[in-house]
Amino acid sequence: MRKLNLLFYGALIVVPLLSGCYWTLEQRWEAFDTQMRQEIGVKTKDYYVREWGHPTKHANGGEILRWEFRGYGGAQGWNKILTFGPDGVLKEFQRDYWPKDQG
Numbered sequence: 250m251r252k253l254n255l256l257f258y259g260a261l262i263v264v265p266l267l268s269g270c271y272w273t274l275e276q277r278w279e280a281f282d283t284q285m286r287q288e289i290g291v292k293t294k295d296y297y298v299r300e301w302g303h304p305t306k307h308a309n310g311g312e313i314l315r316w317e318f319r320g321y322g323g324a325q326g327w328n329k330i331l332t333f334g335p336d337g338v339l340k341e342f343q344r345d346y347w348p349k350d351q352g
Contacts, residue, residue: 285342294337325349
């Protein structure tokens with residue numbers, strides 16, 4: 250009986266972890282949006298530079314940072330644009346994504 254309980258609880262842990270591997274691209278971006286909304290007013294500019302590396306572009310004296318990716322000659326890519334307050338804390342975010350044309 251104890252072995253059965255162990256297998257059952259193990260499955261409860263493993264199945265959700267594995268199902269995350271099969272998220273669609275849109276679901277992954279939705280999860281990113283949810284996470285970013287939770288980080289507004291909490292995370293700092295230094296945190297994102299540490300986690301994501303140096304931004305591709307700066308604007309407004311460093312209050313707006315942009316990370317970019319372009320693949321397949323620009324046919325696929327994303328922009329992550331973060332705006333910070335004077336205190337360096339995340340104020341808002343935007344993201345754009347365009348998938349590679351499957352045609």
